[in-house]
Amino acid sequence: MSLLALAPMLAVLLTGTAALLVRGWPRLQRGVSVLGTLGYAGAVGSLCWQVVSGGAVVYQVGGWRAPFGITLVADALSAFMLALTAIVAVYAVVFSVRFIDDRNQRVYYHPMFQFLLLGATGALLTGDLFNLFVWFEVMLMASYVFVAFYGNAQHTAAAVRYVVLNIIGGVLMLLGIGGLYATTGTLNMADMARVLADPGGVTGAVVGLSALIFVTFALKAGLVPFQFWVPSAYRAAPLPVVAVFAGATKKVGIYAIIRLYFTVFGNADLSVAVPGADAGSSIGFLAPVLVLMGVASILVGGLGAVTRDSLDELFAYSSIGQIGFIAVPIGIAAASTGSLRHLGVLAALVFAFHHAVTKGLLFLSTGVIRDAVGTTRLSRLGGLADSSPAFASVMLVGGLSLVGIPPLAGFFGKLFVFDAASRRFAVAAAGTETTAGAAAILLVLVVGAVLTILYSTRAWMGAFWGGQTEAVVRGRIDPVEVALLSTFAAVVLASGVGFEPIVQFADAAADAALDTDGYVDLVLGGERS
Amino acid sequence: MTTVITRTTARIVVPIILVVAVSLFLQGHSLPGGGFIGGVLTVAAFTLVYVAYNLDYLEAGVLDREVDYDRHIGQHRTVAAYRRLFVFGLAVVVGSAVAGLFVGSPFLAQTYTYVHLPLFGEIELASAVVFDLGIYCVVVGGLLTIFSVVGAE
Incomplete structure (x- = not known):
C-alpha cells in the first residue's frame, strides 16, 4: 500500500x-505528456x-x-493539496496542446511542464526539510525556464528579476534549514517535531531560524511584501503554466507554512513574546506576521487588480489578493487554540481549493482570449459575448466564483474565511483583549471582497459586453478550447454544488495538519516498509 | 585567452583533470566524490579546451570533422551529442531508481556485491555506480550544452 505514496x-x-x-x-511527445498527466491525476486520485x-x-x-532516510508522507493535508494540483495540471496540459503553437511546444515545453509538476509533487509529499528545499529548487528551475520561455526583452527582464529573487530566497531557506539542523540535530520533520516537543529542549533559536525559511515560503506564495515578482512573471510565462503557477505552485508555499508551523512546531513550547499574539498559543508569534502580510496582500492585490488594463495582469494582482485571503485565516489559526485553530486552517484549505480551480479557469480563459484576439488589454476588448455566448458563460462562472456567489466554489471559500474571522472577533470580545485588531481584520476582508466584485465585474464587462472592437471582430474563438474550459467550469460549479465531500476532505486535511503526535507516530512509529 | 601559455597549460592539465574526474566518479559510492562532482570536473576539462582553443576545436581539431559554421551553435553535432547525453543520463537515473521496484525493493534502493578478479583482488561492485553514471551524464551533457551555447553568443 505504501507504494501509493510514491505513485x-x-x-x-x-x-x-x-x-x-x-x-x-x-505528436508522440504531446500524447505522452497528456497521458502521463492523466496517469498522474489517476495516481493522485487513488492516493486520496x-x-x-x-x-x-x-x-x-x-x-x-x-x-x-528520506520519507515520503502522504497524509490528508498532502493528499488534499495534491488533488487540487492534479485538477489544475490536467486542464493546463490539455489546454497547452491546443494553445501553445507547435514550434514552441517542441522546445522542451512538455518535459519542463512535467518537471514543474514533479517539483510541486515532491514538495507536497516529502517528510524531510532539506528534501523540501531540493523540491523547491526543482520547481523553481522549471519555472525559470517558463518565465523566460518566449525569450523577448520583457520576458528576459522578468526572468532575471525572478531568478535573482528566488536565489536570495533559496539562500535564506538553506541558512534556516542548516540552522535548524544544527539546533535540533535532525532534518526529518517528524523527528524534529519530536525533538521540539521535548520540554527543556533547544527552542529559542528555532523561532528565528524558522523565520528565515518563512520568508522563502512567503516569497513562493507571493505574499506582500514579497509580491513584486508576481505580475511580471505571470505576464511573461505561457498562460497554461500561469494557471499552474497560480493554482498549484503558490499553494505549495502555503502548504509549507502550514506543515512547518502547525505540524512540526505544533507541540513545541516556543514561548516568544510578540505584541498582539495570544500567549496561550505555542506559535502565536506567527499570527501578527501572517495577518499583517495577508491584510496587506488583500489590499495591494485588490487595488492593483482594479487599476490594471490587461486581463492577465489583473488576474495576477487578483492572485496576490486571494493569497491574502488564505494567509489571514492561517494567522488567525496561529493565534488561537482548539476549534478556532482548526477552523482557521480549514478555511485556508477550502479557500486554497477554490482559488486553485477558479484562478486556473480564469487564466486559461484569458488564454482563449489571447489566442482569439491576440491581446488581453481591456481597452482593446469588448463584445466577446456576441462572438461566443458559450465562452462568455464559462468566464462568467469563473468570475462569479471569484466574487463568491453561491453555489460556486468561491462562496464556501469566503464563507469559511469570514466565519473564522468573526469567531476570532467573538473570542476577542468575550475575553479581556481589545477587539480592535479582530475588527480591523473583518473590515479588510469586507473591503477585499468588495474590491474582488469591482475588478471581476470590470474584467467581465470590459471583455464581453459593449460593442465589438476591431480586434474582436477579426478574431475567432477556438471552440475546442471553449469546450475544454466548459468542463472546467462544470468542475467549479460541481465543487460548489457538491461541496460536502470537499469540506470533509479539507476537514481531514486540517485534522492531519494539527495532529503533530499522529504525524510523528506515522513517520517514526511505522515498521520498515 | 588563446595564448601559448594557456594552450600548453591546457595540454598538460586537461588529462590530469579527466583522470581525477574518473577516479572521483568511481569511488563516489563509498568515499567523497560521485557522479555530480566527477561530471563537474569533466566539464571543467572541456571548458579549458574551449577557452584555450575555441568552440570548434573539439569537432574540427580532435574529432577531425567538418564544421558547418553557418548553422546555429545549438545545431552543431557536438552540442546535439551533449543534449543526447543529458537525456540518456536522465533515463539511466530514472531507470536505475525504478529498477529496485521490479525486484521487490523500494524506490531508489541500492545494493552491492564483492567479486574476486585475478590481479585486482577484491573489487566492490555497487549498483549505485549505475545511478552515478546517469548523474555524471546529466551533469556533463547539461552543463556543456549551456556552456557551448552561451559561450557562442
Missing part, C-alpha cells in the same frame, strides 16, 4: 523523462481514496528508515 511522483518523473526521450516526435478511506501512508525511499 504521483513516479508518474510525473517517468512522464517527464519519456517526454524528453521522444523529443524527436512532437486510500488516505480518506484507509488512513495516511508513508514510503521510506531506498529502504532507509526515518529519521535517517
Whole structure:
C-alpha cells in the first residue's frame, strides 16, 4: 500500500523523462505528456481514496528508515493539496496542446511542464526539510525556464528579476534549514517535531531560524511584501503554466507554512513574546506576521487588480489578493487554540481549493482570449459575448466564483474565511483583549471582497459586453478550447454544488495538519516498509 | 585567452583533470566524490579546451570533422551529442531508481556485491555506480550544452 505514496511522483518523473526521450516526435511527445498527466491525476486520485478511506501512508525511499532516510508522507493535508494540483495540471496540459503553437511546444515545453509538476509533487509529499528545499529548487528551475520561455526583452527582464529573487530566497531557506539542523540535530520533520516537543529542549533559536525559511515560503506564495515578482512573471510565462503557477505552485508555499508551523512546531513550547499574539498559543508569534502580510496582500492585490488594463495582469494582482485571503485565516489559526485553530486552517484549505480551480479557469480563459484576439488589454476588448455566448458563460462562472456567489466554489471559500474571522472577533470580545485588531481584520476582508466584485465585474464587462472592437471582430474563438474550459467550469460549479465531500476532505486535511503526535507516530512509529 | 601559455597549460592539465574526474566518479559510492562532482570536473576539462582553443576545436581539431559554421551553435553535432547525453543520463537515473521496484525493493534502493578478479583482488561492485553514471551524464551533457551555447553568443 505504501507504494501509493510514491505513485504521483513516479508518474510525473517517468512522464517527464519519456517526454524528453521522444523529443524527436512532437505528436508522440504531446500524447505522452497528456497521458502521463492523466496517469498522474489517476495516481493522485487513488492516493486520496486510500488516505480518506484507509488512513495516511508513508514510503521510506531506498529502504532507509526515518529519521535517517528520506520519507515520503502522504497524509490528508498532502493528499488534499495534491488533488487540487492534479485538477489544475490536467486542464493546463490539455489546454497547452491546443494553445501553445507547435514550434514552441517542441522546445522542451512538455518535459519542463512535467518537471514543474514533479517539483510541486515532491514538495507536497516529502517528510524531510532539506528534501523540501531540493523540491523547491526543482520547481523553481522549471519555472525559470517558463518565465523566460518566449525569450523577448520583457520576458528576459522578468526572468532575471525572478531568478535573482528566488536565489536570495533559496539562500535564506538553506541558512534556516542548516540552522535548524544544527539546533535540533535532525532534518526529518517528524523527528524534529519530536525533538521540539521535548520540554527543556533547544527552542529559542528555532523561532528565528524558522523565520528565515518563512520568508522563502512567503516569497513562493507571493505574499506582500514579497509580491513584486508576481505580475511580471505571470505576464511573461505561457498562460497554461500561469494557471499552474497560480493554482498549484503558490499553494505549495502555503502548504509549507502550514506543515512547518502547525505540524512540526505544533507541540513545541516556543514561548516568544510578540505584541498582539495570544500567549496561550505555542506559535502565536506567527499570527501578527501572517495577518499583517495577508491584510496587506488583500489590499495591494485588490487595488492593483482594479487599476490594471490587461486581463492577465489583473488576474495576477487578483492572485496576490486571494493569497491574502488564505494567509489571514492561517494567522488567525496561529493565534488561537482548539476549534478556532482548526477552523482557521480549514478555511485556508477550502479557500486554497477554490482559488486553485477558479484562478486556473480564469487564466486559461484569458488564454482563449489571447489566442482569439491576440491581446488581453481591456481597452482593446469588448463584445466577446456576441462572438461566443458559450465562452462568455464559462468566464462568467469563473468570475462569479471569484466574487463568491453561491453555489460556486468561491462562496464556501469566503464563507469559511469570514466565519473564522468573526469567531476570532467573538473570542476577542468575550475575553479581556481589545477587539480592535479582530475588527480591523473583518473590515479588510469586507473591503477585499468588495474590491474582488469591482475588478471581476470590470474584467467581465470590459471583455464581453459593449460593442465589438476591431480586434474582436477579426478574431475567432477556438471552440475546442471553449469546450475544454466548459468542463472546467462544470468542475467549479460541481465543487460548489457538491461541496460536502470537499469540506470533509479539507476537514481531514486540517485534522492531519494539527495532529503533530499522529504525524510523528506515522513517520517514526511505522515498521520498515 | 588563446595564448601559448594557456594552450600548453591546457595540454598538460586537461588529462590530469579527466583522470581525477574518473577516479572521483568511481569511488563516489563509498568515499567523497560521485557522479555530480566527477561530471563537474569533466566539464571543467572541456571548458579549458574551449577557452584555450575555441568552440570548434573539439569537432574540427580532435574529432577531425567538418564544421558547418553557418548553422546555429545549438545545431552543431557536438552540442546535439551533449543534449543526447543529458537525456540518456536522465533515463539511466530514472531507470536505475525504478529498477529496485521490479525486484521487490523500494524506490531508489541500492545494493552491492564483492567479486574476486585475478590481479585486482577484491573489487566492490555497487549498483549505485549505475545511478552515478546517469548523474555524471546529466551533469556533463547539461552543463556543456549551456556552456557551448552561451559561450557562442
